[in-house]
Amino acid sequence: MKDQEPNDILYPEQYELYENGQSLIKPHTRRRFFTLLGGGVAAAFTFSDVLSREVLSSLDLQELREAEDSIAAWLHVHEDGKVTVYTGKVEVGQNIRTSLAQAVAEELECDVHSIEMIMGDTFLTPYDRGTFGSRTTPYMAPQLRKAAASLRVYFEQSAAKQWKTDVKNVKAQKGSILNTRSGRSVSYGRLSEGRKLLHPVNEEVSLKSASDWKVAGSSIPKINGEDFVTGRHIYTSDMTLPDMLHGKLLRPPAYGARLVNLDARRAEAMSGVQVHRIGDFVGVTAADISTAESALFALRAEWEFTQQPSRSEIFQHLKKHASVSGEEDASKKAAETMFQQSANKLEQSFEIHYIAHAPLEPRAALAQWDGDILNVWTGTQRPFGVQEELEREFNISKEKIRVRMPDTGSGYGGKHTGDAAIEAARLAKSAGKPVKLVWTREEEFTWAYFRPAGLIEVRSSTDTTGHLQSWEFHNYNSGGAGIRSMYRSKADHTRFHSSNSPLRQGSYRALATPANTFARESQINDHAILLKEDPLSFRLKNLEDPRLKHVLQVAADTFGWKSSKKENTGYGLACCFDKGGYMATCAEVQYNAENKEVKVIKLVGAFDCGTIVNPKHLESQIMGCMLQGLGFSLYEYIDFRDGKILNPSFSHYKIPRFQDMPDIKIVMVDRKDEPAAGAGETPITCVAPAIRNAIFDATKEKINRLPMLVKGL
Amino acid sequence: MELKVNGKNQSLDVPAHTPLLQALRESLQLTGTKYGCGEGACGACMVLVDGTPTPSCITPVSNVRNREVITIEGISVNGKLHAVQKAFLAEEALQCGYCTPGMIISAVALLNKNPEPTESQIKEAMQRNVCRCCVYPYIVKAIQTASKMK
Numbered sequence A: 001m002k003d004q005e006p007n008d009i010l011y012p013e014q015y016e017l018y019e020n021g022q023s024l025i026k027p028h029t030r031r032r033f034f035t036l037l038g039g040g041v042a043a044a045f046t047f048s049d050v051l052s053r054e055v056l057s058s059l060d061l062q063e064l065r066e067a068e069d070s071i072a073a074w075l076h077v078h079e080d081g082k083v084t085v086y087t088g089k090v091e092v093g094q095n096i097r098t099s100l101a102q103a104v105a106e107e108l109e110c111d112v113h114s115i116e117m118i119m120g121d122t123f124l125t126p127y128d129r130g131t132f133g134s135r136t137t138p139y140m141a142p143q144l145r146k147a148a149a150s151l152r153v154y155f156e157q158s159a160a161k162q163w164k165t166d167v168k169n170v171k172a173q174k175g176s177i178l179n180t181r182s183g184r185s186v187s188y189g190r191l192s193e194g195r196k197l198l199h200p201v202n203e204e205v206s207l208k209s210a211s212d213w214k215v216a217g218s219s220i221p222k223i224n225g226e227d228f229v230t231g232r233h234i235y236t237s238d239m240t241l242p243d244m245l246h247g248k249l250l251r252p253p254a255y256g257a258r259l260v261n262l263d264a265r266r267a268e269a270m271s272g273v274q275v276h277r278i279g280d281f282v283g284v285t286a287a288d289i290s291t292a293e294s295a296l297f298a299l300r301a302e303w304e305f306t307q308q309p310s311r312s313e314i315f316q317h318l319k320k321h322a323s324v325s326g327e328e329d330a331s332k333k334a335a336e337t338m339f340q341q342s343a344n345k346l347e348q349s350f351e352i353h354y355i356a357h358a359p360l361e362p363r364a365a366l367a368q369w370d371g372d373i374l375n376v377w378t379g380t381q382r383p384f385g386v387q388e389e390l391e392r393e394f395n396i397s398k399e400k401i402r403v404r405m406p407d408t409g410s411g412y413g414g415k416h417t418g419d420a421a422i423e424a425a426r427l428a429k430s431a432g433k434p435v436k437l438v439w440t441r442e443e444e445f446t447w448a449y450f451r452p453a454g455l456i457e458v459r460s461s462t463d464t465t466g467h468l469q470s471w472e473f474h475n476y477n478s479g480g481a482g483i484r485s486m487y488r489s490k491a492d493h494t495r496f497h498s499s500n501s502p503l504r505q506g507s508y509r510a511l512a513t514p515a516n517t518f519a520r521e522s523q524i525n526d527h528a529i530l531l532k533e534d535p536l537s538f539r540l541k542n543l544e545d546p547r548l549k550h551v552l553q554v555a556a557d558t559f560g561w562k563s564s565k566k567e568n569t570g571y572g573l574a575c576c577f578d579k580g581g582y583m584a585t586c587a588e589v590q591y592n593a594e595n596k597e598v599k600v601i602k603l604v605g606a607f608d609c610g611t612i613v614n615p616k617h618l619e620s621q622i623m624g625c626m627l628q629g630l631g632f633s634l635y636e637y638i639d640f641r642d643g644k645i646l647n648p649s650f651s652h653y654k655i656p657r658f659q660d661m662p663d664i665k666i667v668m669v670d671r672k673d674e675p676a677a678g679a680g681e682t683p684i685t686c687v688a689p690a691i692r693n694a695i696f697d698a699t700k701e702k703i704n705r706l707p708m709l710v711k712g713l
Numbered sequence B: 001m002e003l004k005v006n007g008k009n010q011s012l013d014v015p016a017h018t019p020l021l022q023a024l025r026e027s028l029q030l031t032g033t034k035y036g037c038g039e040g041a042c043g044a045c046m047v048l049v050d051g052t053p054t055p056s057c058i059t060p061v062s063n064v065r066n067r068e069v070i071t072i073e074g075i076s077v078n079g080k081l082h083a084v085q086k087a088f089l090a091e092e093a094l095q096c097g098y099c100t101p102g103m104i105i106s107a108v109a110l111l112n113k114n115p116e117p118t119e120s121q122i123k124e125a126m127q128r129n130v131c132r133c134c135v136y137p138y139i140v141k142a143i144q145t146a147s148k149m150k
């Protein structure tokens, strides 16, 4: 019997999913659109087009209804032939600026470099909930292709009409329509002249099949790549405005500390310095960073501390404060009974520590009050979410808040909130001048949100033939994403229990899927070992999904799973299905018995995310995921005591560097018959369990903790 | 304070202890050099000082008086990309690109000193530079490619 979808599986990290749903911006109107753009021909599509493909199970449904009529993206061909795409999605290094342009170029039959992508500007682009959850490729790209194809068909038809010929005799190529009989041709720009036409997207328009792609499906280089290698690209933290001041904030010395007294006299006496105090919020501004820093240093603050849990007690704390649910469920009883009756039982728990995203560009914002308009530039994965936060903060209407997002120094799920934007806007309002605020690395490591810590308890059993019988899985606090097991079992009871996190926590790449996959794939591995079965065959026997089995097999073959091992080495493997993508990873580790050190020698990843849009950029996403995953697998964790973060710097928080790189191989399974899924998350999920299982293989030691290689945790 | 940056003499009115990073970014608007940590631990702020890759965040301007400072803006000459820059593009050795200027500076310094480094020499020379997007293997590849281009 299959367990029902538990209703307490929310994504605690994705508070944005249920926090802002009720206040969507008004749909762009046609008039407003052409006022902004001048004449031409445009195509637009709505949210319901984008989202109708989503599984209508989660919280998304509510938002979807409310958003139904708002426009999700625009595609505009100007009278001068310029093609502009407007999307609320943003670029944080995942290269969608390039891949979305490729998709449009393919269907519109124009040069990819003739396309300008306007992204994440709340005045110009349509509303977008945010760039997260691997949604851009599966949902946004196909709709943009339809919009582009609809426009191409429109151009073909109008040219044919103009030439009084059958549409069969015309052909779109390189931004023009060619009359194949007469050899005449007319550009899209000419065909758009004098029009202000909003063309509906034809849902039924025929799209090129992936095997006919010329631009999409190929590795064209990052569109604005040269700006990055020359240092010309302007990130938020690089921006300046005339008269701009730099801001610095007085942060509490610990979580839960309250400001009881502030002596700002010394700072205020410094030339060019202003001290701004709004309740507990205290900041300084000055014309240069050094002065602002000295002023901050000159503030004398007294704080009142409160008792805060420490890292050493975090897992007891999380379990103690967890919501209890499902205790009386039939599925719980069934799993328990089945467990008791089974031949081989296994029960263990897994500890997941807090980690930081540590994007190399810290949170930053520049705010300017221009009359009653608030202009904000900030690095965020949710420009419209930031706009809503600013609306609440300053109580002004959204139409007066323009949030812009320059391509940003990455986010990994860490830049969903508008903290820096609100702080900069408060300072700018109080100072009466534009203010730029760039968080320090220490602020990043302390006041940004973390990937949640969690405790995972698993109890499961097999029969004598190695078939899973019962599966009971409890996740405390780390999250419900990816919690469902892909393995067949006779009784399944899976629950996520939210808890009270002492540290601020939020989204991280793939949310809780890496944590849940770590626990599940370790448990599965240990069942195989208990039965003296090969972990690969054990998995293949208990899995159903053919695509998942296929990537497992591909990873194992590429890795040489059956090959003989060198002395003191171990092999491990893991697999996962998440967000439409199938991932499998094999790891080889080497164990040095003398100093008890473990080294990751080799990683092989096989990934199937349907049709491949840009092979090189896809490989890059997989690579980035797997190597970033190496960090939290082995050594990343946030240390804290009495509300203080103890390792808020790169010299104390170890992240992967050049010399930590194992030999790494990536296989991409191109499924031209399947829709493209996003790739920025799922490949991160299997690294940790593959390594853990390899360590177990080499040392017979089970390390059920992330990170694995930090002693004394 | 007299400095020589990207071949140009510059006179700055800043205190001697001002970090070079700030002087470059704020006084000279050379924002290609990035802040990542402020403690010499990430390499985002690397510049060449007399050819040596140096974290500008922990270098006071007074230390570089009468020395030759080259920033990422001075790596390409007359709009022509340096081999390392070309190779970074060719190998797609970046995602968000925030680490890229610092990476390129370290790579240029390495190749100037050792035109044909081995893979492990590359990793060793680049160890101070962090790429949080973790495209390290492509960066290694790009440096190898640049080494062949020269």
Ligand code: FES
Pocket (backbone or CB within 6 Å): B034, B035, B036, B037, B038, B039, B040, B041, B042, B043, B044, B045, B046, B055, B056, B057, B058
């Ligand atoms: S900012 Fe200078 S090394 Fe990180």
Ligand code: FES
Pocket (backbone or CB within 6 Å): A093, A360, A409, A410, B093, B094, B095, B096, B097, B098, B099, B100, B130, B131, B132, B133, B134, B135
């Ligand atoms: S490309 Fe993002 S930090 Fe290196």
